[in-house]
Amino acid sequence: MERRSFLLWAAASGLAAAGSVAGFQRWQEITPTVHYPGRDEGHFLRDRRALPPPSEVVETDIAIFGSGIGGLMAAWRLRKLGGQDALMIDGPQPYGNALGGAFGELEFPTGAHYLPLPSPESVHVRELLADLGIIQRDAMAEKPYYDERFILHAPEERLLYNGRWQDGFIPTDGVPRWELDEHARFFAEVHRLRQLRGTDGRRIFVFPTVMSSEDAEWQALDGYTLKQWLDRNGYRSPTLHWYLNYCCRDDYGTRYDKVSAWAGLHYYCSRWGQAANAGNGAWLTWPGGLQPLARAMGEASGIRRLAGTAVSIERKAGAVEALCFRFEGGQPRSYLVRARKAICAMPLMVAARVVRDMASYGFDPARHMPQYAPWMVANFLLKRFPDERPAQPLSWDNVVYQEPGLGFVVSTHQDIRVRPPEKTVFSAYTALSDRTPQQARRWLNSASPEELLALASVDLKTAYGANFALCVERVDITLRGHAMAAPLPGFRANAGLQALREAEGPILFAHADLSGFSVFEEAAWWGDRAARLAARPA
Template identity: 65%
Template sequence: MQRRSFLRWTAALGAGGAAAAAGIAAYGRWREIKPDVHHPGRAEGHYLRDRQALPPPSSVIDADVAVLGSGIAGLTAAWKLHREGVGDVLMVDGPEPFGNAAGGAHGALAYPTGAHYLPIPPQECLHVRHLLYDLGIITRDPYGPRPQYDEKLILHAPHERLLYGGKWQEGIAPRDGVPAAELAEHARFNAEMEKLHAMRGADRLKVFTLPAAHASNDPAWRRLDSITFKAWLEQNSYRAPTLLWYLDYCCRDDYGIGIDRVSAWAGLHYFCARGGEASNAEGGAWLTWPGGLQPLAEQLAKRTGARRMAGTVASVKEVNGRVEALCFTLEAGKPRTYLVRARKAICAMPLFVASRVVDNIAQYGFDPARHMPAYAPWLVTNFLLDRFPEELPEAPLSWDNVVHGTKGLGYVVSTHQDIRRQPPAQTVFTSYVALSDRDPVEARKWLQTASAEELLALAATDLRAAYGSAFDGCVQRADITLRAHAMAAPLPGFLSNAGIQALRDAHGPILFAHSDLSGFSVFEEASWWGWQAARNALA
């Protein structure tokens, strides 16, 4: 953790880039706060990267199945094994319990440090519906076309708003003040997405669906993965600036990269694959918690029945038809190790980690030099406010608040679901930034070297645009979470990645489960591969 004071009248910075320096200059009358900068897994990751020596294991733990990682894929795998009657499951949490589903709290105020919502799952996502029903989140008719959900968890209005042309408007797609010709192009795009949503390939499978493993393999549609989304838009005469901004925002929000880099198949998948319905909510509604997905992850962890161990996997290998995993914890910077032995091991970790810890991963058909996906870095910052800033009159504060034309992804309000008559005295605004405006490697280098002031300035870009200097006096503290490898980015060609396909098909003592196997990071995909790995572990 890096902790520094950020003082009123902050001085100019060094090599953080002109944008960050300008942001800090704009911070002007900023009272003292002390931003905490968190780097989940960095110390453990550098230990693995640098191949530092580890002491011999101080203990040996035996299990039938070891789940190595506690993100959504690992939790789903452990939950599925428990449902199938496997009673001896050990889960090694990894460097950050719950991974991208993690969260934090300031006293009673919970907040996300990763993912913060789950769309109502469509009927094709039976694995997610089964899980949500078991957790009591779906309360009736889990496998029907329109299940009933726990009312407390359905996102209530106002859902989202956009600051465009100095005024707030409902929704994220620009509308008010947009020329009629551009609005017509928005309408044409939406109509085309409706058609593609129902489209099926020559194999009679839906072209776009969740999980993506169930999508059509029709080559005519898979060719979309050979070009960028921007190229597809140009080919289909979509040129309206407000539409292109909106589509770019959506891709940055879900994939961490913009339309100029994302696969056309993935870009279209974002708009065509979902559409879940509920009996007690509008179509396409969301489920959300003040702490993001952490409350869901915690609830799921309790239902797994697994023994949980703190620790990070250093090595995984097959030994006489079984698996041995050497794990370690860092205590005051010094490692302590233990050995896990199991009949099966599920590597529920990102592939950039698995490639370092799985002994000779090439034997499973995955060559890190050729098959490693690109990873998008993210910056997630939670601002604890001692009062709500004053709003412009056009549209009320919403759950998701986006600013047109910036590099940020907006901010969500942790207390949005609080339905008391009077708003709470304090709240947390969570700012999201995907560093999609620069090369991912350079972005990671910048995250490692940037000062707390530079990070804070970037994190507050949208909030400063929305509230100006009035925001300054509301902030009591800020917690910054850096996710240097936040999510796999679906670049053109990701669907034909032979190495990832080989890991999907692994059926030996070592199995793999992570959203990386789909090539993009969403709950439905992570959960699917956890489900599949659990089924394979039963064999």
């Protein structure tokens, strides 16, 4: 929502009331802090600007380029395999999409903020969580026992629908009987698909996705969109369509009429992890989103780390040489990294510009590059909790029945106390799925802080009115122009991704992009695989 639209909205909402006027005036006093992680380094790579000569050469056995979940998992696995001499080049942003921030002692996410309980097939995730103490016993059992501090507690989620909060995200209050019947039919189908196996004996939808069935009948779901699947199967309920569109925007940053039906169904049918001390479908979360988990992975790996971003990575005489740089005092400083093996744990849009001769790996950026969805995450430091409407209480995740916002998460939700803390942070997510990715990126680059704030606060104003601004002390906005790969129809048959997944030479690849969409389990899988290959003796 641009500034003019916000003014019209404010007028239509009756801001003439004294309290509303005060809230509106308070809002005009707030100037958010805006972060563009990786933008300067990305533009430097795009524009191919000249670097000064390298000031040093760093030698290592295995170099990991990128410190997101894929890189961190690779580092953790290398430690478990015997602690090979390894070095991590952080990239433009430590922890990638798992990064968080803090207002003093109050942590908040600036990217991913939860992890579903891993299913039995996600052995790599369970092993990691057990090593970090998050799974406390029976890691490979059907129902492991988890540290209860990290299991999401109630109330978990609510939806603002027709002016009232209701429990859960799929509308039910005042919804006609025929729509509720369609809801039930859809979830019965999800339950059925979770149990099915293809002719190859594999489950149809699994994390990691490489373990999913290759049965042609089910692979055909990747040939059309989730909306088309709903239409073909007679689902007409507007509330069901809204809900599934919301879930695609939340998980993939892209609408359900763009997302592959295979990916859309995978969202529901693959996540069935259980716990001995939690209900089915529970989640793990931290006040800082996934940053505390990423930080723990880095500490457990014990890996050496250097600030910097790779400009070029190339094979030389059976080894790998990488030119890297970092900004110091606004000026670039370069250095060389030489290694026996390199793990590229960076988005493919970056790797395509950095790794020399990507075509030799079978990856053609013009044909194989995934489309990337942009995101905006705004964190509002509140000096007090806003007044709530009656009915459903404030939950961890709070969603409004509209688009493009994805609602807001309460960062202090897991901080269980007798009474609420004095201050809190509301983290508002916006997928910008109401426009093309190119249009969204152009807007993010040109929008003023006030325009960004207006759009980021739409769901919060809808939920609390203009008086919400009276509660706000500070706002921190993070813009991710290429936040995640979007699984559009055909992504399962992407030959370039398949080629990079199978690479076994001096340069290995480890990023969720290899799977075609951005989730923790996939990034961790490719980091684990790359580490095992890199650790093999020459």
